[in-house]
Amino acid sequence: MDTARSTISNLFRGEPSTYTRFSLAEHMEGDNSQVEMKLSNSEMDDEVGNSMGDHRDPRIMKPKHSPKNICFVIVCTLLIFLIGFLIGYLSYRGRMPTKEQSCSNADSVPCGTAEELSEDDSDTTVEATPFLEWKQLKELLREKFLLSSFESRIKDFSVNREAGSEGDQTLALTVYNEFKSFGLHSVWNDEHYVKLQSLGSTPNRVTLLGSGTTEVFESQKGYLAYSAAGQATGKLVYANYGREEDFKNLASMNIGVNGSVVIVRGGKICFAAKVANAQKVKAAAVLIYLDPADYDNMPENTEVFGHVHLGTGDPYTPGFPSFNHTQFPPARSSGLPSIPAQTITTNSARRLMSKMTGQSAPSEWKGTLSVAYNLGNDDNVQVKVEVNNVVAEKMIHNVFGVIKGLADPDQYVVIGAQRDSWGPGVAKSAVGTSLLLEMAKALSALVVKDGYKPRRSIIFASWSGGDFGSVGATEWLEGYLSVLHLKAFAYINLDAAVLGSKHFKASASPMLYTLLGNTLKEVSSPLDSNKTLYQNIGSQSWEKQTIVPMAMDDASYAFQAFSGIPSVSFSFTNDRDYPYFGTMEDNLNNLNTRTGNRVDIIARAAANVAGQMVLRLTHDHELSLDFDRYNGELYSFVFKINRFAKQLKKAGLTVKWLFSARGDFDRATETLKNNILNSDLNNPRICRAINERIMRVEYHFLSPYVSPKDTPFRHIFYGSGPHTLMSLLENLNRMNSNTSDVDIVVLQNQLALATWTIQGAANALSGDIWDIDNEF
Structure with a gap:
């Protein structure tokens, strides 16, 4: 007994x-x-x-x-x-x-500690955890954002904080301390020593010469960072927005640009692209102003800031991270201009253009300056541009916090926002920084108080140097280039998320379209709480109405085109573009006017969009990345290429192998979809293997045949350079019009390398080497 x-x-x-x-x-x-x-x-x-x-x-x-x-x-x-x-x-x-x-399914919360396998591949049992349904989880997040005062935060952050300044360092410390107070698992910062350009002790000047008079316009605050320093004098020529097609139109009208000072208006493309286009046609200098037709309600004496580096990151360490211990080779970015460039006020532009004669500009080139828009090119009206900017090394800080995942902590989604700003920068960076902190606070509370256990990690990043071309974000990517594509599976950008109230616009990798669309179905419209954002947009064509191209000055661009990490930026906006970036007018009063005094409500909707995407990416067993979307992108591309099949055949080339590579990618996606359907995603090893195949897709569209130092934006769809599919199409278009204009050897190389890049992406998606169909 x-x-x-x-x-x-x-x-x-x-x-x-x-x-x-x-x-x-x-x-x-x-x-x-x-x-x-x-x-x-x-x-x-x-x-x-x-x-x-x-x-x-x-x-x-x-x-x-x-x-x-x-x-x-x-x-x-x-x-x-x-x-x-x-x-x-x-x-x-x-x-x-x-x-x-x-083992929760897609609509429940992943459980306890990291799931491990014993030696005989059996799953271990994990600790019991609070069981949160997806509906309950997103409602908890929404309730937390209802308690947030976004406008109050935005107001607090509207202080002088130019990159590397004392204000920037103070705000960095604030972000660091707040991350600590939220109970994040780890908080840290990276220091970078970068070269930034600012105004020198001698003001930048624009001098009007001719007709026996001299008129000087001095810049007090506005300037274009990374302009070439020095002087240039030439005839004044008006070139509309400074796009490539604008300069082609000038050439067709026999207006010479070589050696001239070109005046262009802001809008349509970034400042850096305007200057690069002018440099291609051998202009001597560039002046940029804001036309009232594009920038309504802008005070006419508003000084304008921007940068003209056609790239991202520190242009004096291209391809290298600017850590203080790094030895740099003597290099500079090919995207730096070699001609002076300067912004001028609207009032100064009116006075300069009133002196211009010559041929009248096309009607679509005319703004609302109340002057005759003439093209110029008059020897009697010349302008001298003097730029005295100086380059100085400054220390900047990127601040990070992390919520560690429990199943796959070494895989993470990154949420980032620019912290610095040249002026008040309310819409440019204060909104994003406020959203970043409130999201860190809310998601941390979901974990600590409500028992949410994310499968994967969430990194919150506060970048500095954003105003100079995503310097902080790019230097971080360069510093960890060898590992980030293996670990970071998505980037969500919060910059400029609130610019208005009427429309929702987004730039994203095709792999994130489905996730974004599903999120819009679950977030209420800030204009009508009875409708979702998806219903407000119109479900039949939401992508056409919502998706816009990703610009180079978007912080997401470096993640997408440089590192091969699926990325998304989004914003609530109005019919017309936000006009106040890079000016002292980017303040809370103007943002309230643009949003109808609903900054808090719209910021809350933006937080819910980003927050629900983060939850989905860290909640489900299978990564919410739609790898099948690139089939459509590839099909669209080969369809355009096929139009040139006869010309290519005459040149001794064929599109057969390109079509074969696209077919292999299609088969690889179908195979992976079938593998997912027939797999037990509750098995950690199987689930992880599948997710690793999915998260490599974007990276394998980076061309392996060009150097990240010389050609940093290697993505064949969204990058820039001769390796891109767009460059291949441009060459084919030239061959279609005049075969003698095209170097057939160059075209052959482009076709071959594009084929093998796509084939490499198909092979990577197929999985193990023995599963790849080698009948190429």
Whole structure:
């Protein structure tokens, strides 16, 4: 009976007498280790068998050998053992999670600690966790944002914080301390020593020469960072927006640009592209102004800031991270202009253009300056441009915080926002920084207070140097180039998320279109709470109405085109573009006017869009990245290429292998979709293997045949350079019009390298080397 009592006692305590498999899982923060154990059914059966075996204690006195007594003792013993075992077993099972609780499906929250495999590939059982349905999870997030005062934060951040300044450092410390207070698992910062350009001690000047008079326009604050320093003098020529087609139109009208000072208006393309286009046609200098036709309600004496580096990051360390210990080769970005460029006020532009004569500009080139828009090119009206900007090395800080995932902590989504600004920068960076902090606060509370356990990690990043061309973000990408594409599976950009109230616009990788569309179906419109954003846009053509090209001055661009990480930027906007970037007019009053005094409401909607995308990316077993979307992109491209099949055949070239590579990519996506349908995603090893194949797709569209130092934007769809599919199409178009204009060897190389880049993406998606169809 002593043995029986001992056995029953052990069973009530839920302590099985033997464990044949176990794994030791360390807590990520160095907490005490815990042993996670799983008892199989066969082992449990063994326990039952052992418990019901012969355990008679020899110290017990033998009873009389009456058959009746013997039967009574046997029955009693069996009943005691059976009752004790059942009570202990039920007690033990009551404290263990069921399979359904341990392995949540797509609409539940992933469970406890990191899922590990034992040596025989069986899954270990993980700790029970609070069970949150997707509907409950997104509602909890929405409620947390209802408590946020975005406008108050935005107002607090509307201070002078030019990159590397004291204000920037102060705000960096604020972000760091707030991340700490939210209870994030880890908070840290990266220091970078970068070269930034600012105004020199001598003001920049524009001098009007001619007609016996001299008029000087001095810039007090506005300038274009990374302009070439020096002087240039030439005839004044008006070139509309400074696009390539604008300069082609000038040439067709016999207006010479070589050696001239070109005046262009802001809008349509970035400042850097305007200057690069002017430099291509050998202009001597560029002046940029804001025309009232594009920038309504802008005070006419508004100074304008911008940068003219046709690229991202520190242009004096192209392809290299600007850490203080790095030895840099003597290099500079090919995107730096070699001609002076300067912004001028609207009033100064009116006075300059009133002096211009010559041919009248096309009607679509005319703005609302109340002057005759003439093309100029008059020897009697010349302009001298003097730029005295200086380059100085400055220290900037990127600040990070992380919520570590429990199943796959080494895979993470990055959420980032620019922190610095040349002026008040309310829409440019204060909104994004406010959203970043409120999202970190809300998502951390979901984990700490509500029991949400993300499968993957969430990194919050506050960048500096954004006004100079995503300097902080790009330097971080360059610093960890060798590992980020293996770990970061998505980037969500919060810059300029609130610019108005009427429309929702987004720039994104095709792999994020489906996630974005599903998110819009679940977030209420800030204009009508009875409608979702998806319903507000119009479900039949939401992509056409929503998706716009990703610009180079978008912080997402470096992630997408340089690092091959699927990225998305979005904003609430109005019919006309936000006019106040890079001016002192980017303030809270003007943003309130643009939003109808609903900054808080619209910022809350923006937070819900970003927050729900983050939850989906860290919640589901399968990554919410639609790899099949690139089939459509490839089909569209080869369809355009096929138009030139006859010309290529005459040149001894063929599109056969390009079509074959596209077909292999299509087959690889179908195979992966079937693998997902036929796989148990509750198995951590299988799930991780599938996700790793998915998260490599974007990266393998970076051309492996060009250098990230010389050609940083290697993406064949969204990059820039001769390796891109767009460059290939441009060459084919030239061949179509005049074969002698095209170098056939160059075209052959473009076709071959594009083919092998696509084939490489198909091979990577196929999985293991033995699964790849080698009949190319």
